[in-house]
Amino acid sequence: MTNEYYSGPFKKPKMKSISELQPTILTIFGGDGDLTRRKLIPALYNLYIDGFLPGKFKILSVDQRDVSQDDYNKRHYEGVNQFSRRGKADKEKWKEFEQYITYVQADITNNKSYNQLKSIFSDIDKEWKVEASRIFYMAVSPNFIEVLANHLNKAGIAGNSEKHRIVVEKPFGHDLESAKNLNKVLQGIFSESQIYRIDHYLGKETVQNLMAFRFANALFEPLWNRNFIQQIQITVSENVGVENRAAYYEQAGAVRDMIQNHILQLICLIGMEPPVDLQANSVRDKKLEVLHAIRHFSEDNVYVNAVRGQYDKGWIEGNKVKAYREEDNINKESLTETFAALRFFIDNWRWQGVPIFVRTGKRLQETTSYITIQFKEVPHKIFPSGVRELVHPNLMVISIQPQMGIRIHFQAKKTGLDMQLKPVDMIFNYSDSYSNDPPDAYETLLNDVMLGDATLFMRSDQIEESWSIIMPILDVWASNPPQKFPNYPSGSWGPPEAEALIAHDGFYWHTFTEPLDINPNAPSLAKKQS
Structure with missing residues (x-):
């Protein structure tokens, strides 16, 4: 067989x-x-x-x-x-x-x-x-x-x-x-x-597809740089609390639990140069180059580039939920962050000056993970006043969970006699394109271990470089306890300071609340977070 x-x-x-x-x-x-x-x-x-x-x-x-x-x-x-x-x-x-x-x-x-x-x-x-x-x-x-x-x-x-x-x-x-x-x-x-x-995030089908998407298509790779991309956002949110992981989470927090591993690996896949082949060390060498190029935080600029939060009581899907400090086996005066938002920069020729905003947390409005690539505006707007003000930025949204797919969000002329523009979407949805269910991340990774393929696994130098990037944040936060915990209600998108972090650069967090269904009558998915 x-x-x-x-x-x-x-x-x-x-x-x-x-x-x-x-x-x-x-x-x-x-x-x-x-x-x-x-x-x-x-x-x-x-x-x-x-x-x-x-x-x-x-x-x-x-x-x-x-x-x-x-x-x-x-x-x-x-x-x-x-x-x-x-x-x-x-x-x-x-x-x-x-x-x-x-x-x-x-x-x-x-x-x-x-x-x-x-x-x-x-x-x-x-x-x-x-x-x-x-x-x-x-x-x-x-x-x-x-x-x-x-x-x-x-x-x-x-x-x-x-x-x-x-x-x-x-x-x-x-x-x-x-x-x-x-x-x-x-x-x-x-x-x-x-x-x-092992990092199970690297076994997810959409995460793996990032390399196919970037390096198997002549359409996208020429645009994948500072000349065309204005900003990048990564959102990894959960509407659940700590559940049965209280003992671990109380010692870890959002940065250790998600950013040091999962999210930095996503940044590597987004930012890496094309490897010469698909051998494990060829791919991992290129990821390490990204980690080396990420700008390290100094003690003075941590609070300019990093926000922390802890969830208060609130409402999730119509149910009233506890504050973090009210959860079982949690210190009643806990200073552990359940939310973090950070701004990263990759200091190299491809990405210099492009901010990468990441946010992750528990008891947020939805459980979802996606990457948003926002492209720069056209250099000269030829459309008449009243039309050009309605032009939205071009976006590429890579959805990791709960649905898996890629959406390209762009402008087109609305049907009619006048020149009116309307945002439209081109969608690649796994469930529409493939009849078989994608394997679970652990299936992929366990099979790779049996085959001796280490491509999707972290090497020692990657681990240490990832820790070196986030340690200044953890050290500053440890020496300066938060004064306003809890600072965001369950069911929200996090503390207001996260909005201020991204607004400082003239942006806002993109949220996507509709499924990846091909629906020509669907409204624009790019929504300013309220």
Whole structure:
């Protein structure tokens, strides 16, 4: 059986027979945790359904809970039913898939647990008559990463740089110093090629499509520079609160949780130069160039370029919700920011002087993620007075979630005898263009790990440079506690200071409230935020 494997729109097509994929043992530390139930097992189940798992494959779910194999399978079957993009699992297919799963009760801080794993690996290799590839997925709290790495090293079960890989979830460090220390520990045990620092945002179909959009089309790349683009905006908003992540979020905040990783990676994809090829290091080198070119904040200009906020009580979708300080397990006088808006500049020939505004937060009006490219105005307006005042800027809107697509917003003549202009849209919508559902981000990334493709994963120098960019903001904010928290009501678009930040340059935040449907009667989507 042969499949055409295409892992993301900008990757090389690969012809892979299932039998050609390396026999693989995937060990998940934190195998009964929330991430495994919500993301990893549903993703692996979908890969199985689509024929993208090796013929010889085993999942070792390692956790300390005392639970039977049947109970574990039942719990994760319910997780697939609830969280899989396909909806409820096919019972027969699940029965086949669950044969791949073995639950291992073990204490990850105890040497004996790794001797137990070593024995299991040996037995599987003997059964398969081949040395299997080993993937160690660290779906655990960040403070256990170093513990796991040292135990793996001591047990001698992850030392083959060709066949053994580790996957590290974000957050990778709490600040620049801790990120450097963690890199030092991991690189002292594993080769850099073995370390896969995962950022699920990079596995999203629309995010991957940015490179195809930019580098496969002669139409757009010549315009992708300071000569034609006036400003760039990135919005990543959530209408939910901290939910079950209170303990983590209270220590992290919006900048660490979203900007240091997800949003800076989006800036890299928007700003990077064309790589010479699509090999992992070629792409990652170009991303690193962008990070090096991002203007660092000085202590004096942090408050000119950065705004923070914390949500108050309010209304979300008709329901009254709590303030952040009223949430369970949150300090009643917490100074953690749940909103951040920043202005970045990339100091190079392509982007000099083009502001990049980003905003992200919780308990905002909508859950949505999109990138807005605003082009410069035409150099000479030939239309009569009364018409030219109604001309809107040309926009390109790249929607990441909840819908996926790209919209180009431009001017056209309105039907009639007079010269009247009307904003119109050209739309590429994934759901209209493709009949199959796009893979979940974790499906793409897990398959890439199995194939040894590190293109969509963070390298150590990228991680450290990302932290170095945001550390001045975090340091200034830590030494100057906010005086007005909470400062925006739930259900709004954040504090008024975020409006002042972008208004300083003569702009306003673009919000997009209508779906990416091709509707010729739809009004303009570019709306000034009230």
